[in-house]
Amino acid sequence: MILGGTAEARELAAAAPSGHVVTSLAGRVNAPRLPAGEVRIGGFGGPDGLVAWLVSERIDAVVDATHPFAYRISASARQATGLLGLPLLALHRPGWTEGPGDDWRRVPSVEAAAEALPGLGSRVLLTTGRQSLAAFAGNTEWFLIRTVDPPSPPLPARHEVVLDRGPYTVDGEAALMRGHRIDVLVTKDSGGALTAAKLVAARHLGLPVLMVDRPAPPDGVPTVTTVPEAVDWLRDNAGA
Numbered sequence: 350m351i352l353g354g355t356a357e358a359r360e361l362a363a364a365a366p367s368g369h370v371v372t373s374l375a376g377r378v379n380a381p382r383l384p385a386g387e388v389r390i391g392g393f394g395g396p397d398g399l400v401a402w403l404v405s406e407r408i409d410a411v412v413d414a415t416h417p418f419a420y421r422i423s424a425s426a427r428q429a430t431g432l433l434g435l436p437l438l439a440l441h442r443p444g445w446t447e448g449p450g451d452d453w454r455r456v457p458s459v460e461a462a463a464e465a466l467p468g469l470g471s472r473v474l475l476t477t478g479r480q481s482l483a484a485f486a487g488n489t490e491w492f493l494i495r496t497v498d499p500p501s502p503p504l505p506a507r508h509e510v511v512l513d514r515g516p517y518t519v520d521g522e523a524a525l526m527r528g529h530r531i532d533v534l535v536t537k538d539s540g541g542a543l544t545a546a547k548l549v550a551a552r553h554l555g556l557p558v559l560m561v562d563r564p565a566p567p568d569g570v571p572t573v574t575t576v577p578e579a580v581d582w583l584r585d586n587a588g589a
Contacts, residue, residue: 352426358384375415418478441574455560472529474495475493485505487505
């Protein structure tokens with residue numbers, strides 16, 4: 350089974366060795382990009398539900414290729430596979446790295462980002478995902494909130510929502526920031542190329558970036574950063 354929802358998960362589903370591959374999606378996006386092969390959509394009800402599903406489907410290996418901030422399902426996968434003695438691999442793309450000309454302020458959580466924002470800018474491009482917007486509901490800055498699906502309240506009092514999905518271009522991101530007079534970017538360290546253009550645009554425009562660090566991964570889970578490495582692991586661990 351592939352715990353999916355990322356570009357890497359879709360690539361792995363297409364490249365996986367022959368055998369029965371199921372990709373599980375959380376179902377938080379209304380029209381997700383579906384991978385090749387069998388797809389399951391929806392939660393499991395915690396580690397116990399995941400254990401029951403793994404047993405019923407006779408799964409013999411799990412790859413956690415979820416978003417780097419999907420820490421709940423990653424923790425459930427670690428617990429469930431540990432109880433069953435199943436091999437588990439984490440496929441997580443590397444985080445972003447600050448370069449020359451960048452002005453990044455790293456914070457440990459979206460709550461910390463909301464606290465650090467006052468005084469850093471007054472017009473914010475917020476791309477932390479719709480699940481984390483409540484943390485900014487008490488802020489007085491103006492927000493351009495970009496999400497894939499419409500967000501639910503609570504939201505900041507002063508905001509505009511733009512619905513869009515990557516990949517993005519540097520020129521497009523710079524035009525968006527200029528058009529809305531953005532003076533600070535708030536985002537998560539998701540990594541990957543699909544949404545990295547906003548960071549380059551912020552650098553070119555001289556804008557500060559509040560970067561929310563990733564949560565610590567579950568202990569004891571082997572991790573790779575590329576799909577070919579995950580394919581090799583599957584050959585060794587999934588009987589393919």
